[in-house]
Amino acid sequence: MDLAQIFTREKLDELFPKERADAFFDALFGGAEDGAYDISVDFVGQEGDAAEFAFMLRQRPGKCLACNLTYGLPQVFTRHPVINVRGFAESVAREAQRDPGGVRWELGATREHSRSLHSIPLHISF
16 A cells, blocks of 8 residues: 555645644644744655654744754653544554554654754554
């Protein structure tokens, strides 16, 4: 099964809606306006029974992504109910017609692509 055909931009935006970033910052800071970046998920690729995704952190206008503590985010994302990595991984399994109960996932270390773009790798195994 070619996961790239399943995990299009539209499908990923459905599974992880852009409004979730505002809800995340509202939970952290008591207001979405304090958030320095937008969060989306990109499909990176697949290898056998594993899929690679990435949480993309894009700087918001007038904010400073590089000034934020994005390197601690993998630990925060792992536990945060609004980000809900487990729920996202289970949704990925369902879309790939795999058992969501058997899915395993792991977040990697934050990567800095530029001052305005960081990512957090997400490895999902079925």
